[in-house]
Every structure is written in structure tokens, then in C-alpha cells.
Amino acid sequence: MNTDTVLSGNLKDFGLVEILQIVELGGMTGAIHLKQSTGRMGILYFNEGKLANASELDPGALALGDVLQQLGMTTYHHIEEAYAQQLQDPLGKRIGERLVMMNVITEQQLREALRMKTLWTARELSMWADGHYEFIASASVQKLLPYGETSLDIEVVRATMEMVRYSDEWQELTNVLPQGMRTMLQLAPSIPYAMRFDIRSLELFTHVNLYRRVRRIASALRRPELDVARELGQLAQQRFLVAVYQEAQQQNGSKVRLPDPAEKLRLENFELLNLISRMEQEWETKHSPTDQLSTMVMFINWTMDALAETCRVNGVDLDPQTLHSLMVNENLWHMGSYEFHVDHNHIDVENFTALCYEILNGDIKKAAGFYDEASMVLQRLLSCIFEMINSRVANPRERIENQDVWEAMFEQFALQRGEA
Secondary structure, X not given: OOEEEEEEEEOOOOOHHHHHHHHHHOOOOEEEEEEOOOOOEEEEEEEOOEEEEEEEEOOOOOOHHHHHHHOOOOOHHHHHHHHHHHHHOOOOOOHHHHHHHOOOOOHHHHHHHHHHHHHHHHHHHOOOOOOEEEEEEEOOHHHHOHHHOOOOOEOHHHHHHHHHHHHHHHHHHOOOOOOHHXXXXXXXXXXXXXXXXXXXXXXXXXXXXXXXXXXXXXXXXXXXXXXXXXXXXXXXXXXXXXXXXOOOOOOEOOEXXXXXXXXXXXXXXXXXXXXXXXXXXXXXXXOOHHHHHHHHHHHHHHHHHHXXXXXXXXXXXXXXXXXXXXXXXXXXXXEOXXXXXXXXXXXXXXHHHHHHHHHHOOOHHHHHHXXXXXXXXXXXXXXXXXXXXXOOOOOHHHHHHHHHHHHHHHHHOOOOOOOO
């Protein structure tokens, strides 16, 4: 996939609003990659000059679950239930899709929440006064977007208006909420005079005790975080609340923590290069059609083993039905009347090999059709697994590099029965 850095510089010299306007005017497709010296990162994706998505790589970043709660669409308990399902099945549906399947939210509500999350994330990133920016151009935004998401195509003028309005709001709030939505608060040690508080203020005090951070307080109250920040800011200005100073933690390299449990679903440490090297060595020894098809099945099993090990390192147990569910979802669980035998994320190689020997040693026309279908299904399945794994890599440049390596490997795996 062809990519190119066409814009780069420091946010001190050029603000994010101006950068977005250049992207819009140029009708550009790609991603703006932002990075601060602490290691904190943000990414804005664009499709032909429109904002496709936005994400921030930080433990305190805005998550879809926060937005859904703050818009009053669902509760913390439903979100936790969806998260628990996804931790067992990292290649399956995402949180929003699971909530739709659970009849907790509608498709329309999910799309509204995703758009709101993108706009709210973009306005947060626009507050960065310092940091490096780099625009990575791409022929297809779909290859850049994480988790297989579709482009939201939000007009840039809508995003920049939100950014400017947000900046104006925080000019007054930043003195009392110095770390924005991540600001940790506590009740003032003492109030020097008698006060009578309304119910709303008492509710805020209670939630400050329980949740501390502005964003978490807003999610628990099921109200938009900017509205809650305004009210908390007023109480802080009146010295009923005090911001607790927290030093920004230096991150090591590109390994930036995400909000839990999203951190557990990251697959940067998936051993892709080792896996591909092992596959290439094995492939060189396979020459007959039967051996090649059987080896492709073995590669699928190897990939699932590597995924299970990565999940284990992340503290997650991979659901034993993950491969079978993926095959069913992608309609790759059978070839004609033959159904793959799948158990604990492994396809039965011996059973499939026996089928290959039976058909490929029989009628030539039937064998040719079987070979073409089998090679197509197996390559598609292996590609689906890779795409699902690669979409869980947070850094877009790393995803692009993985894609290039994977596609180069598939050129070697080209199954051509005429040559075999």
C-alpha cells in the first residue's frame, strides 16, 4: 500500500485547526499522527478531505463507553458486559456492535455516538499547544482505520467549529481544571463559612468522592462531560473543590497505554515477522497441490496459536470458538458440501488432507475446481485473521508496515494449479 508523509511539523508553529483546513482543501485521504514528548498520541483519519474518525492513545482518553453513558444511551453495567464478551473474543464484534446485538442501543444511536466520540476527541486534540504532527497519505482510508471501522465522513467545518468553541470554554476553566477532562479533584479540606448547597451540587460532591476525574464523574452522572466540567469548574473557582496535581508520566517509545480494557485487546506484540518467516521456510518445501493446500490450513492454525499466546501475555484467554465464529461470520466454514472440522481454534488438518487426496487424485475437472475453490477459501480465511489482528494495532504506520509485509508474503503463496 503506497503511503507518503506530505505534511509534518510542530504544533507550536501550526495549529491543528489550520492543518485540518489544508487537508479539507486538498481533499486528502490519510491520517494526521500527533505525538507529544510524554509519548501521548492522537490520530485523526480523513477520507477525501472529510473527518473519518479520531482516536487518542492515552489511559484517560475518551472511550465509546464514556460517550454512550454521557449521552444517556446506556449504563456502565451494559458496557462492562459487552467488554467482558469482547475480551474473550478479540476477533469478534466491537463494543458498539455487541450493544446493538444485546438490544441495548440501536444502530442509529451507535452511529450518533461514534460521530460524537470523533468530534469530542478531535476537540481535545486541538487543545495541544505542543507536539509533533505528521500527515500520512494513503490511497485508502479503510486500510488505515482501526478495527475495520467505516469512515464517518464528518465535514471538517463542523469539526473546526467544535474545536474553536471548546478552546474558548477552556480559557476560563483551565486555571481550575488544569488537566482538562483528566483533572483529578477532591473536596476542599475545609469550608470557612456555612453553606447550603442545592441537590445538584451535593450530587457532584458525592461523585467527586467516588470517581475523582472529571471524565469519570460525567460518565457516572450520564451527562455530557463539558456540561459537567463547567459545573465542577464553578465549584472549584468557589474553592469547594481542589485539583490534585498529577505529573504527566513519560511513556516508553510508541508503547502508549490505552483505556482499560482496550489495552488488553491491543496486538502490537503479535509476533508477525517470526510467524511469516516460519511460514516462508515451510512453504519452500511444499510443491504438490495437496501439500500446499494442507500447509495453508496449518498456517491458519499457527496464526491462531500465535494469537492465543499474544492474548495470554495480555492477560486474556482466547475463546476456543473464536476461529469457528470468524469462519461462520465470513461464510468460510465450508466448501460445497464439505464442512471444515474446527475444534479449539484449530482446523483438523488430517481430515482436510484426506479430502484433498481423495479429490485431487480423481477426475481432473473436478480436481481443478476443488483446488481453485479451496485455495481461494483458505487464502481468504488467512487474510481475514490477519486483518482482524492488524486492526488491533493502534499505530497506523505500524499497521501499514504489517500490511506490506503480509501482502509480500501472499505473493509467494500464490497457488496456481497450472504450475503446481
